[in-house]
Amino acid sequence: MSLHSIASPGATLGVDWEERVDFKRLRTERLARARAALDASDLGALILFDQNNIRYTTATHIGNWARDKLFRCVLLMRGEDPILWDIGSAARQHKAHASWLPESSWQAGISSWRGSIPENVGVESGNARRIARHLRERGLLGEPVGVDVVEIPVLRALEAEGLHIVNGQELMQQARRIKTVDEIALLDHAAGMVDAAYDELYRTLHVGMRENEAVALVNRVLYENGSEEVEAVNAISGERCSPHPHVFSDRMTRPGDTAYFDIIHSFNGYRTCYYRTLNIGSSNAAQRDAYQRARDAIDQAIAAVRPGGTTRDVALALPSAADLGYASEEEAFGLQYCHGVGLSVWEQPLISRYHSLEHPVPIEEGMVFALETYWPTKDGASAARIEEEVVVTADGPRVITRFPADELLVAGTRYWNGFDFTVDRGDRRPAGGTGRG
Numbered sequence: 001m002s003l004h005s006i007a008s009p010g011a012t013l014g015v016d017w018e019e020r021v022d023f024k025r026l027r028t029e030r031l032a033r034a035r036a037a038l039d040a041s042d043l044g045a046l047i048l049f050d051q052n053n054i055r056y057t058t059a060t061h062i063g064n065w066a067r068d069k070l071f072r073c074v075l076l077m078r079g080e081d082p083i084l085w086d087i088g089s090a091a092r093q094h095k096a097h098a099s100w101l102p103e104s105s106w107q108a109g110i111s112s113w114r115g116s117i118p119e120n121v122g123v124e125s126g127n128a129r130r131i132a133r134h135l136r137e138r139g140l141l142g143e144p145v146g147v148d149v150v151e152i153p154v155l156r157a158l159e160a161e162g163l164h165i166v167n168g169q170e171l172m173q174q175a176r177r178i179k180t181v182d183e184i185a186l187l188d189h190a191a192g193m194v195d196a197a198y199d200e201l202y203r204t205l206h207v208g209m210r211e212n213e214a215v216a217l218v219n220r221v222l223y224e225n226g227s228e229e230v231e232a233v234n235a236i237s238g239e240r241c242s243p244h245p246h247v248f249s250d251r252m253t254r255p256g257d258t259a260y261f262d263i264i265h266s267f268n269g270y271r272t273c274y275y276r277t278l279n280i281g282s283s284n285a286a287q288r289d290a291y292q293r294a295r296d297a298i299d300q301a302i303a304a305v306r307p308g309g310t311t312r313d314v315a316l317a318l319p320s321a322a323d324l325g326y327a328s329e330e331e332a333f334g335l336q337y338c339h340g341v342g343l344s345v346w347e348q349p350l351i352s353r354y355h356s357l358e359h360p361v362p363i364e365e366g367m368v369f370a371l372e373t374y375w376p377t378k379d380g381a382s383a384a385r386i387e388e389e390v391v392v393t394a395d396g397p398r399v400i401t402r403f404p405a406d407e408l409l410v411a412g413t414r415y416w417n418g419f420d421f422t423v424d425r426g427d428r429r430p431a432g433g434t435g436r437g
Contacts, residue, residue, distance in 0.1 A: 006185045010192050012226060021268075026182040027059040027100050031082070037175035038078060044143025045135060046168045047158070048074040052343040053148050053172045055269055057082050058105070060098060062090045064229045070151060071111035075131055077138055085109025085127070112153065119153045128157035135163070146171055177340065177348045178366040183270060184391055187341060187368055190267035191389055191400045194274045197221040197263060198403040206412035207255050207281055211235035211248040218263055227265045231345065234262035237280075242376045242383040244335065255281040260385035264345055271345045273370045274401050275387035279410040286377040291384040291408040293319075294375040297336070298386050301371045305363060305390055305397040311351040312360035314338060318353060318373065325376060329354040335374040341389055342368065367392040368400075384408070 007018035014020065034057050038046060048054055049070050055061055057074055066072060066087075076082045081101055086094065088108035095103045112123050135141045146168020147155070158165055179187070197218045204217060215233040222230050235248040237259035253259060260277040277291060300317040321332035333354050340347030349361055349369060368391050376383040386405055390397040 006181060009185065009188055012189070021182050021185050023059075023182070024100070026180065026186075029180045029182070030056050030059070030176075033175045033178075033180075034076065034172065037171050038076060041146075041171055042144060043146045043166065043168070043171065044140035045075060045077040046146045046148075046171070047131065047150075048076065048148050048168070048172070049150060050148040050169070050172070052176075052269075053169075054084065055343055056172070056176060058084050058098075059100060060084060060086070060090075060094055061228075061269065062086070064231075069111070069113055070149070070154075071109070071113055073109060073111070073127070075134060077134065077140055080138065081105050083107060083134065112151070114151070115153075124151075124153045124157040125160070127154070128161045128163075131158065132161035132163060148172055173348045176342055178364060179342060179368050179391075180366075183342060184366075184368060186268050186270040187272075187389070187391075188400045190265065190270050190272045191274060192402070193222055193225045193227060193267060194263045194265065194272050194401070195403045196225060198261075198274075198276050201261065202278060202403075202409065202411050204411075205253070205259070205278060205280060206414075207257075208252055209280075209412075210250050210252050211237055211259075212250050214259075214261065215248050218261070222263075222265050227267060228269065229266040231264040231266065231271065232262070233264070234260075236260050236385075239381060241385075242380050244374065244383065244385070246334075253280050256284065257281075258283075258287050258382040258384065260383070262385070262387070269343050271341055271343070272389065272401075273339070273341055273345045273372075273387060274389065275372060275385045276403055276405055277384045277386060277408065279408055280412050281410065282413070283408055283410055286379060287382055287384070288408055290375045290377045290382065291386075294373045294384040294386050295406065297375070298371055298373040298388060301338070301373070302388060302390060302397050302399070305371075305392060307363060307365045307392060307394060309363045310360035311338075311349050311356040311363065314351050314363070314371070315353050315356035315360075318351075319375065320353060324374060325380075336372065338369050338371045340367065340369045363392055365392050365394050 051067050054072055054074050057076055073085045074082050083105055085107045091106045091108045094106035117123055144164045144166045147165050148169040200221050214235045218233045219230050237251055237253050238257040241258050257280045262275045264273050297319050301314050304313040304317045318336045321329045324332050326332035338351035340349055370387055370389045372387040374385050388399050389401045390399050
C-alpha cells in the first residue's frame with residue numbers, strides 16, 4: 001500500500017469519507033512483523049520490558065511515567081497471543097477497551113519497581129516461575145528465550161527457572177526496522193507538529209530570551225497540537241554551541257548569537273529527532289560558513305540514501321571526526337551520524353563513521369531515519385547543527401522535516417539603520433541586515 005492511500009496528511013480526526021491512518025491495520029501489521037521475526041529465529045519466545053517493544057506488540061500505552069520502572073512485561077511465544085502483565089487497574093482497562101487481543105492477554109502483575117521492593121520478598125522469582133509455567137505448558141521451556149532489557153535480579157530469577165536467556169532486543173530492532181504505511185504517516189505528522197513549533201519559535205525568538213523559555217514555548221505548542229509526550233527539547237545558544245553540551249540552560253540570548261535546537265516528541269507513539277539552527281538579530285561570515293558546511297554535508301548524506309545502497313555510502317558522505325576537530329570517531333560520535341526513528345528515537349539503522357564503514361547494512365525501502373550534521377566555526381566560538389528525517393522510497397529519500405533549513409535564518413531582526421556598509425567594508429553588516437545569512 002502506498003503512503004498516498006492515506007488521505008489528508010496532517011489531519012487527526014477519524015472520518016467516514018476517506019481513508020486516513022488505520023489503527024486496526026497498524027496494530028495487526030506490527031504484531032504480525034514481531035511474530036514473523038520470532039518464527040524466523042531460533043527462539044521459542046520473547047520476554048519484553050522495553051516500553052516501545054511492548055507498544056509494538058500489544059498497542060498499549062499508559063503514559064511516560066511507566067517508561068523507567070520496568071514493571072510492565074510481555075511474553076510473546078511462538079503461535080500464541082502476547083500476554084501483558086501490567087499494573088492492575090491498567091490491565092482491567094485493557095480488558096474493557098483493548099478488544100484487539102483476548103482478555104487473557106491482559107493480566108495484572110507487579111515488579112520490584114527498580115528495587116524498591118527488596119529482592120528477598122520474592123517478586124522476581126514469582127514472576128519467573130509464572131513465565132516458566134507458560135513456556136512449559138507450550139513445550140517451549142527448552143528453547144532459547146530472548147529478552148530485550150532486564151534487571152540483574154530478574155535475569156537471575158529467569159535463569160534459576162532453567163531458561164536459556166539470549167539477546168532479544170536485536171530481533172525486535174529488526175522487526176521494527178521497516179515501517180508500515182501507517183507508521184510512516186504518523187512519523188510524518190509528528191514531524192509536521194515540530195514544523196509548527198519551529199515556526200512559532202522563529203517568530204518569538206529575540207535577544208534576551210532564555211534557553212529555558214524556548215523549551216517552554218516548544219512544549220506548549222506541541223502539547224496544544226496533540227503531542228503525547230515531549231521527550232526532550234535541547235536549546236543551545238552562543239558560546240554553549242561549541243562543544244555541544246546536549247542540555248539546555250537558563251542562558252539569556254544576545255545579539256548575533258547562534259542557537260540550535262533539537263525537538264524530540266511523540267505523536268501516537270511515533271517520535272521525532274529534529275535539529276534546526278537559527279541566529280538572533282544578525283549573523284557573521286564565520287557563522288554562515290559553518291552553517292553552509294553543515295548543510296552541504298547533510299545534503300551529500302541525503303543524496304546517498306537509496307534502496308540498494310548501504311549505510312557505508314551514507315557514512316562516507318558525513319564529515320569525519322578530523323573535519324570537526326576531533327581526534328577520533330568515538331570522540332565525535334553523536335555529532336555526524338544517522339539513526340532510525342519510530343516508536344523509539346533510537347532504531348535501526350544507526351549509521352556512523354565509527355562502525356558503518358566496516359559493518360555496512362543495506363538501505364531498504366520503508367526505512368525512516370534522521371541524518372544529523374554539525375560544524376563548528378573556525379574560531380570555535382559557535383557551531384551549526386542541522387537534522388533531517390527521511391523516508392526511504394523506491395525513488396530515493398523523501399524528507400519529512402519541512403521547516404526551512406537551506407539557509408541560516410535570522411530571528412528577532414528589529415534593527416535597521418538605513419545604510420548597507422557591506423559595499424565598502426567587506427563583511428561588516430548593519431545590526432539589522434536582511435535577517436538572512
